[in-house]
Structure formats: C-alpha cells, structure tokens
Amino acid sequence: MNEIIIRDIRSVDHKLVRMIEKLERRNLGREASINQWLIPVIIRYGKFIVAQKDGDDPDIVGVCELIRSYKSETCAFVHSFYIDKAYRRKGIGKKLLEEVISNLKKDGFKEIELTVDPRNKAANHLYKKFGFERIDFRKNEYGRGINRDLMKLEL
Numbered sequence: 001m002n003e004i005i006i007r008d009i010r011s012v013d014h015k016l017v018r019m020i021e022k023l024e025r026r027n028l029g030r031e032a033s034i035n036q037w038l039i040p041v042i043i044r045y046g047k048f049i050v051a052q053k054d055g056d057d058p059d060i061v062g063v064c065e066l067i068r069s070y071k072s073e074t075c076a077f078v079h080s081f082y083i084d085k086a087y088r089r090k091g092i093g094k095k096l097l098e099e100v101i102s103n104l105k106k107d108g109f110k111e112i113e114l115t116v117d118p119r120n121k122a123a124n125h126l127y128k129k130f131g132f133e134r135i136d137f138r139k140n141e142y143g144r145g146i147n148r149d150l151m152k153l154e155l
C-alpha cells in the first residue's frame with residue numbers, strides 16, 4: 001500500500017466533492033451522509049482533514065469533518081470521522097485522529113467534542129485511547145432510538 005498522508009482540503013474541487021460523497025454513502029449510509037450542498041460549506045467554513053494514499057491522483061481513504069462551536073470559540077466539534085471500509089484496522093484512524101488533535105491545538109482550540117454510538121466498539125476504543133471522556137448521554141439525538149454519547153477531549 002502507498003504511504004498514507006494526512007492533509008487539509010482547502011479548496012472546493014468538484015471531482016473531490018463527488019469522491020467524498022461516495023465515501024460518505026459507503027461508510028455512513030445514505031441517512032448520515034453529507035452531500036454536495038454541505039461538503040463545500042465544511043471545506044470553506046469548517047475544516048476538512050483527510051487521509052489519502054500518496055500519489056498523483058488523490059485517493060481519499062479517511063475523512064474528518066470539523067466545525068467550530070458557536071457557544072464556545074475554543075471548542076471544535078467533529079461532525080464526522082471515518083476510515084473507508086477497505087482500509088480499516090491498519091492504524092489509519094489513529095494516524096488521522098493524531099493529526100486532527102495536533103492541528104486543532106495549533107489552531108488554539110482547547111476542547112474537542114464529538115458524539116458516538118455507545119455500541120460502536122471501534123470508535124469508542126479509538127476515542128478513549130486518545131483521552132476522550134464521556135460527558136453526557138443524548139437520547140434520540142439523531143432520531144428516535146438513535147442515541148449518542150457526548151465525548152470531550154481537553155487539549
């Protein structure tokens with residue numbers, strides 16, 4: 001496998017947006033995916049950090065979408081975090097999260113928050129490994145029966 005590099009997407013490129021739409025659907029399902037109407041908004045006004053295979057053609061294998069909290073300007077919220085199915089359990093999630101954390105520290109953030117399905121073993125293991133702590137339970141957060149734990153990391 002080519003080396004995996006982590007980078008910020010800083011400009012809206014329609015080929016890239018289409019590639020991310022496909023990745024979203026494959027990894028998060030139709031309901032939880034964002035599309036061509038929101039991907040450019042997060043690229044331009046939030047932060048879009050990806051893991052990609054090194055090479056001429058950008059082949060994205062992992063995505064982290066971030067927004068800044070309106071309630072606390074030192075808090076960043078992870079809207080989505082995933083590694084493409086074919087590339088899981090190879091340490092890419094750890095590599096991406098490590099970069100995301102150091103990137104946000106450099107940007108002056110003091111807290112990162114995210115929500116996770118309490119039954120999601122892989123994600124809970126990863127977040128706890130990096131020091132995230134459960135600070136709340138949000139029942140029906142994304143619809144009836146779709147509960148989430150609110151996790152927080154102090155930087």
Ligand SMILES: CC(C)(COP(=O)(O)OP(=O)(O)OC[C@H]1O[C@@H](n2cnc3c(N)ncnc32)[C@H](O)[C@@H]1OP(=O)(O)O)[C@@H](O)C(=O)NCCC(=O)NCCS
Binds near residue numbers: 082083091093095117
């Ligand atoms: C959660 C996710 C991002 C992990 O990415 P990954 O690249 O497979 O993770 P890594 O290979 O870096 O492994 C990270 C740690 O999690 C563990 N892990 C990974 N998958 C696991 C699984 N299915 N069950 C238990 N532990 C798991 C690894 O063993 C590793 O821990 P270790 O260092 O203590 O051995 C990936 O499974 C994913 O994209 N899932 C679907 C989307 C999702 O659930 N996103 C989170 C939403 S909040």
